[in-house]
Amino acid sequence: MKKLFALADRYLQESDWKTMAMLKFCLLGLGIAVGAMVPSKYKKTAVAVGLPLFFVTYLPLMAKLIHLAAEQKAEDLEEDYV
Incomplete structure (x- = not known):
């Protein structure tokens, strides 16, 4: 688990705001898809x-x-x- 968190920290350090925005939109899309299937x-x-x-x-x-x-x-x- 520590390696996973270390990888996530490294990913965030090397990301810019555009990458984070894409991640958030991806999660939004996933949430909408899951919500539609409930x-x-x-x-x-x-x-x-x-x-x-x-x-x-x-x-x-x-x-x-x-x-x-x-x-x-x-x-x-x-x-x-x-």
Whole structure:
């Protein structure tokens, strides 16, 4: 398992934003395909599991993005005054 995580870390370090966007769209497509195959009697359960999972993963990602954007803005402001 450690080797798998090390490989994932290396993959992320060598990726740019375009690669990450493609990965996210790939996962979105997979989620849509799986969601379309869920029988109608289980759709509410799938949504009840999927939405919390989305928010639990999305919110930390956006928090990190906002934090990085704020740091970049602070660095840009410091450069303007130097």
